[in-house]
Amino acid sequence: MRHDEPESPPAPDAEHPAQVRRILRLFRPYRGRLALVGLLVAASSLVSVISPFLLREVLDVALPQGRTGLLSLLALGMLAAAVINGVFGVLQTFLSTTVGQRVMHDLRTAVYARLQAMPLAFFTRTRTGEVQSRIANDIGGMQATVTSTATSLVSNITSVVAAVVAMLALDWRLTVLSLLLLPAFVAVSRRVGRERKKITSQRQQQMATMAAMVTESLSVSGILLGRTMGRAGSLTRAFAQESEQLVGLEVRADMAGRWRMATIGVVMAAMPAVIYWAAGIALHGGPGISLGTLVAFVSLQQGLFRPAVSLLATGVQMQTSVALFQRIFEYLDLPADITEPERPVRLEKVRGExxxxxxxxxxxxxxxxxxxxxxxxxxxxxxxxxxxxxxxxxxxxxxxxxxxxxxxxxxxxxxxxxxxxxxxxxxxxxxxxxxxxxxxxxxxxxxxxxxxxxxxxxxxxxxxxxxxxxxxxxxxxxxxxxxxxxxxxxxxxxxxxxxxxxxxxxxxxxxxxxxxxxxxxxxxxxxxxxxxxxxxxxxxxxxxxxxxxxxxxxxxxxxxxxxxxxxxxxxxxxxxxxxxxxxxxxxxxxxxxxxxxxxxx
Known part of the structure; x- marks a missing residue:
């Protein structure tokens, strides 16, 4: 079996600004809905940072002074914040998923339309399974990016900014200590993203090869040829070899940078202990930090680290998904030789000369x-x-x-x-x-x-x-x-x-x-x-x-x-x-x- 690839233009650098702008243009028709998603995300992030301040008032005022009325109000406020966040989360998920699915629909339709305009010669040199894989596997593989990653990106950025501002309001010294390691974490995540992007390109090509084998060998004609030639066993072995290669690529893609990202998670999980130690030892003798402020700060810090880790993971996911966008753009950039003229002639009655x-x-x-x-x-x-x-x-x-x-x-x-x-x-x-x-x-x-x-x-x-x-x-x-x-x-x-x-x-x-x-x-x-x-x-x-x-x-x-x-x-x-x-x-x-x-x- 041949493993011919379609002729395609050289792929530009996936991280080139023009490539990023091209991806963003896919969302342009839905900017109104995306703006609404952004508002919901911003509102949700602002509501989230209120709870630590309410918690500080509970620990520093309501409980020590026995003010049960204030305690009840603060508890209701914390409950209301959770309910509002839940409602906002459902709405933003619905809107972002709808936008993402519409973008995927637009991509599928655009690729299909481009292929319909290709000359017959393109299909004589391109395996059917390769074409199907671009439409099914590559576009399908982008689903997480276009449906949830964009929203996650906005949500996490907003949450991080809101948390940092709130932490600064509580104590600027603990905030500086908390943010010291973030630049190193960002550098690690970018390196992991580049590794996974490279592996993803190889994995998608391997999936295309397998799709082509399935299309050719499991069609009626393929089954007839395989059985009459006594090649069913060898075809199965060839498929098993290709599948084995895919197993290796899947494991590599999943494990790329896993230890580094796990180390980041461990360091972030240990940061509360560092903050408690710093508050009790390093800051000893300075301006006092109340128990409520310390607990609220740690709560905000955890609220910072969760979206920060998610943001790093989102960055890795986006770098990986760019490889899929590249493969789709390769098809969209194929020159369509058979095109309708700008001013087409329509014959009302054709004689047939x-x-x-x-x-x-x-x-x-x-x-x-x-x-x-x-x-x-x-x-x-x-x-x-x-x-x-x-x-x-x-x-x-x-x-x-x-x-x-x-x-x-x-x-x-x-x-x-x-x-x-x-x-x-x-x-x-x-x-x-x-x-x-x-x-x-x-x-x-x-x-x-x-x-x-x-x-x-x-x-x-x-x-x-x-x-x-x-x-x-x-x-x-x-x-x-x-x-x-x-x-x-x-x-x-x-x-x-x-x-x-x-x-x-x-x-x-x-x-x-x-x-x-x-x-x-x-x-x-x-x-x-x-x-x-x-x-x-x-x-x-x-x-x-x-x-x-x-x-x-x-x-x-x-x-x-x-x-x-x-x-x-x-x-x-x-x-x-x-x-x-x-x-x-x-x-x-x-x-x-x-x-x-x-x-x-």
């Missing part, structure tokens, strides 16, 4: 000097309603020529026109309506027959489905199924034979009713009897349309209005079946080859 004007195409435009182009200097006109057959040896560029009409690729040079308009100038809706494609590789979704047919025309009625199926000569087969048109076809349509899947694809295209039809070796993988049945369906589909047939077997193209023979990306011959036979060139040789093959069969 197709013209190739000096068309040259190269799969790798940057490598043109080293490799010959796939197509070169193609000049060809297919009048509206006529049929063109494209034949030639394997690798001559037949399928590529067909792919240029629906704009699955853009030409390197020259133009492809429909009714005199460059396909690059047409809006996507017009192009999709104008050109239908039936290929050798028929793709059906894991859904009902009706849903697969309606993919071409979502609003099609049951009568329209039946008419299309009858035209494609597949209605009787569908009607014989227990659930008829509601029958689930299975993954990639494996419930049906190859010929039946092909006729379902033809029925789907009939529903679409395109003026231009591309038949890309639609019957080359079928046996002769099935090919005959499918060809009848194709003939019904092609009637009255501009049809370009990419053919390997020449028996299906004899009656085409014109036949083009491609050789090494150029037009070697062009004419009708009779004319080309009379010329006794490459086409005649291909016909004789087919005749010999038929005799051997």
């Amino acid at each position: 197709v013209r190739f004007e000096q068309v040259t195409f190269h799969y790798d435009p940057q490598g043109q000097a080293a490799d010959r182009p796939t197509l070169s200097g193609i000049d060809l006109t297919v009048p509206a309603g006529s049929s063109l057959a494209v034949v030639g040896p394997t690798g001559s560029g037949k399928s590529t020529l067909g792919h240029l009409v629906p704009r699955l690729y853009d030409v390197t040079a020259g133009r492809v026109l429909i009714d005199g308009t460059d396909v690059r100038d047409l809006d996507f809706a017009t192009l999709a309506h104008a050109v239908g494609v039936v290929s050798q590789e028929t793709y059906l979704f894991h859904a009902s027959v009706a849903d697969n047919l309606r993919f071409a025309k979502p609003g099609a009625s049951d009568e329209e489905l039946e008419q299309a199926a009858r035209a494609a000569q597949i209605h009787d087969r569908i009607a014989a199924l227990p659930d008829g048109y509601d029958t689930v076809v299975g993954e990639r349509g494996h419930r049906f034979s190859g010929g039946e899947r092909q006729r379902l694809a033809i029925a789907r295209t009939i529903l679409r009713d395109p003026p231009v039809l591309i038949l890309d070796e639609a019957t080359s993988a079928l046996d002769t009897r099935t090919e005959h049945a499918v060809q009848q369906a194709i003939d019904a589909l092609a009637e009255g349309r501009t049809t370009i047939t990419i053919a390997h077997r020449l028996s299906t193209v004899r009656h085409a209005d014109q036949i083009v023979v491609l050789d090494a990306g150029r037009i070697a011959e062009q004419g009708t079946h009779e004319q080309l036979l009379a010329d006794d060139g490459q086409y005649a040789a291909l016909v004789r080859r087919d005749a010999r093959s038929a005799v051997h069969v």
Whole structure:
């Protein structure tokens, strides 16, 4: 199995200010809600620091003086502070989670839309599992960051600031002593964050590799291939090896800096003892510190250290999550070659004339000097309603020529026109309506027959489905199924034979009713009897349309209005079946080859 990666631009430094600003821009549409979250967090932090002052009054005034009324009021105040904090916490969690989920939705949609705009070549060189992993694992892995980390960051910063101010109000000397070690703690946490970010990138790539293996080997086709080749055991061992590597990365990610962070926790937990010692020994002989002030200060100190430790952990989490943002931004930054023009042309009625004007195409435009182009200097006109057959040896560029009409690729040079308009100038809706494609590789979704047919025309009625199926000569087969048109076809349509899947694809295209039809070796993988049945369906589909047939077997193209023979990306011959036979060139040789093959069969 190949482990190809998609081409992507070099990733910028994750800690570069521009990268951080880009992440923050994701939250811009929700700044109103975030402002409300900030207010709730600030209010909650202010309420939190009130309790230690109330506690000081309890210890220094209410209890020593026996003022039960004051004691009751102070106790109610402490209870009210807890209730208010609880309400504020629920509200801010709801708002921050909603914002975070909306940001994740925006990211998922943006990545999916970008991938929809990528050229076909991108998907031929990228494993499906890698694409799925970016959308599922990477964006899913950012959930904690975008839903709770941002709120935690604001909450902890506010709590730390409020606690420091309150501690200074109680005793500035104890405050200075409490804050001496914080700079060292911050430096340690940043180092831990960098370690985890590096490991996270490796872990996500490993998860993408495993996702690709699962997608490939546990599909219907993968299971069939693995079992018939006797490779089930080796596939399991290969998966186990990849999973073992993931185990190691997960353990490393979880344990990175764990001892250092644990040391920070121990030091912070020991700080109350230091404060008591300092109050009793180091500050002995100075201005007195009341018991209530000392207890309130320690309470505030703990209130400081908890958010401080959480803040350090949040910093580590954010550094780790930036690696996930980088992987998503790599996909969002991929250049989309197939884009709709700024001023798209919409054709109200498409006649169906197709013209190739000096068309040259190269799969790798940057490598043109080293490799010959796939197509070169193609000049060809297919009048509206006529049929063109494209034949030639394997690798001559037949399928590529067909792919240029629906704009699955853009030409390197020259133009492809429909009714005199460059396909690059047409809006996507017009192009999709104008050109239908039936290929050798028929793709059906894991859904009902009706849903697969309606993919071409979502609003099609049951009568329209039946008419299309009858035209494609597949209605009787569908009607014989227990659930008829509601029958689930299975993954990639494996419930049906190859010929039946092909006729379902033809029925789907009939529903679409395109003026231009591309038949890309639609019957080359079928046996002769099935090919005959499918060809009848194709003939019904092609009637009255501009049809370009990419053919390997020449028996299906004899009656085409014109036949083009491609050789090494150029037009070697062009004419009708009779004319080309009379010329006794490459086409005649291909016909004789087919005749010999038929005799051997």
